[in-house]
Amino acid sequence: MVLALVGLGCSGKAGSAVPVSAVTGQHPTTWLADHWADFVQTPDQCRTCHGSTSDPASTGGISKVSCFSCHTKGVEHPGNWADAAQHGALGAELAPVANVVGVPPAMAGFAHCSKCHGSTYDNGPAVSCKSCHTKAPHPDKPWIASSTKATSHVNAALGNAPECAKCHTAGANSHIKPLVTPPAGTTPGCFNNTLCHGMGIPAGA
Numbered sequence: 001m002v003l004a005l006v007g008l009g010c011s012g013k014a015g016s017a018v019p020v021s022a023v024t025g026q027h028p029t030t031w032l033a034d035h036w037a038d039f040v041q042t043p044d045q046c047r048t049c050h051g052s053t054s055d056p057a058s059t060g061g062i063s064k065v066s067c068f069s070c071h072t073k074g075v076e077h078p079g080n081w082a083d084a085a086q087h088g089a090l091g092a093e094l095a096p097v098a099n100v101v102g103v104p105p106a107m108a109g110f111a112h113c114s115k116c117h118g119s120t121y122d123n124g125p126a127v128s129c130k131s132c133h134t135k136a137p138h139p140d141k142p143w144i145a146s147s148t149k150a151t152s153h154v155n156a157a158l159g160n161a162p163e164c165a166k167c168h169t170a171g172a173n174s175h176i177k178p179l180v181t182p183p184a185g186t187t188p189g190c191f192n193n194t195l196c197h198g199m200g201i202p203a204g205a
């Protein structure tokens with residue numbers, strides 16, 4: 001009954017049918033790699049057949065395929081994710097983890113956040129980082145630990161530097177600029193003049 005209501009193909013628009021073949025009752029062969037995009041757009045569509053996407057006790061639904069069978073830690077952000085100590089320290093600031101084909105990705109590193117929050121962190125299907133942070137996809141400047149601020153950019157793993165480079169190449173958006181221009185093509189790093197700091201961290205940094 002339910003399967004018969006679901007048409008072939010999918011335009012990806014909100015409210016449109018999820019791609020499940022009315023003939024075979026199966027998703028397309030590329031589905032394992034791209035099902036996440038439809039989920040982020042319209043999560044309710046998945047729940048009609050797969051049950052809960054947040055409660056492991058009521059998952060599976062009529063499809064009998066549980067999201068938790070592969071995503072052992074769940075498919076949604078944890079409930080306390082809005083805390084800086086969670087999405088910041090235990091998410092964006094972690095070292096990026098390389099994707100392994102067929103394995104759900106680790107929620108780590110700025111670049112991974114941009115998959116759903118957008119390449120400029122305010123242009124993806126998921127909520128803009130700037131809806132809370134207003135100016136950047138991280139706390140306002142100077143973003144260094146002080147008596148009033150607990151958080152600091154120094155806690156971001158160095159592996160995130162290529163992502164910082166989107167906005168901070170040659171000291172852009174920063175009051176600290178490198179004194180030397182590095183050779184063209186230098187891999188972005190925190191202390192090699194590509195972003196804000198040179199070999200030694202300048203005074204006043």
Ligand code: HEC
Nearest residue numbers: 003006018020025026027032035038039045046049063065
């Ligand atoms: C009309 C019912 C239906 C809807 C709606 C539906 N699914 Fe499925 N899904 C199934 C069935 C049936 C299977 C098992 C057969 C298959 O693998 O295609 C399945 C399997 C899967 C699998 C496992 C595929 C594999 O290769 O092992 C994933 C992942 C999945 N669905 C994700 C989703 C997501 C994400 C959504 C929402 C965007 C969604 N499904 C919506 C019926 C549905």
Ligand code: HEC
Nearest residue numbers: 032033036039046050053066067069070075102103104105
């Ligand atoms: C058969 C195993 C399997 C099942 C079942 C499955 N997934 Fe996935 N899921 C994956 C894999 C593999 C990826 C990585 C795809 C990629 O980006 O290459 C993934 C990625 C995702 C992502 C993106 C995560 C990220 O951090 O990039 C979301 C969201 C997601 N799945 C939602 C769902 C939902 C919702 C269901 C249940 C309706 C579901 N998945 C069921 C294997 C599965």
Ligand code: HEC
Nearest residue numbers: 040077081082087091092107108109112113115116126127
């Ligand atoms: C697979 C897609 C996906 C990825 C990858 C992803 N997010 Fe999200 N994020 C969402 C969606 C969808 C929402 C809105 C619904 C929700 O809160 O789960 C969201 C919401 C949020 C919120 C608001 C939470 C709240 O309770 O208001 C924060 C903060 C956030 N994400 C941070 C991050 C950070 C940091 C990363 C990278 C470490 C990241 N996200 C990666 C999809 C994603």
Ligand code: HEC
Nearest residue numbers: 082084088089092113117128129132137138139140151152
């Ligand atoms: C629901 C609101 C909200 C959203 C959405 C949000 N943040 Fe945050 N984030 C905060 C708050 C509040 C803090 C801590 C306050 C501060 O220091 O400015 C914080 C802190 C951080 C920190 C610093 C953490 C630390 O311990 O040093 C990083 C990094 C960060 N957010 C990244 C992101 C990224 C990347 C996104 C988007 C993917 C995002 N945030 C979206 C509310 C949010």
Ligand code: HEC
Nearest residue numbers: 120135136140141142143153156160163164167173174175
């Ligand atoms: C999408 C663009 C963007 C990305 C990506 C980004 N930033 Fe920023 N950053 C900004 C903007 C815009 C400001 C200025 C914010 C303000 O005015 O408060 C800023 C300010 C800062 C400051 C304060 C500069 C000052 O003059 O005091 C630091 C430190 C910083 N960013 C570090 C980082 C690090 C480390 C990364 C990578 C992990 C990063 N940023 C990624 C846009 C970005």
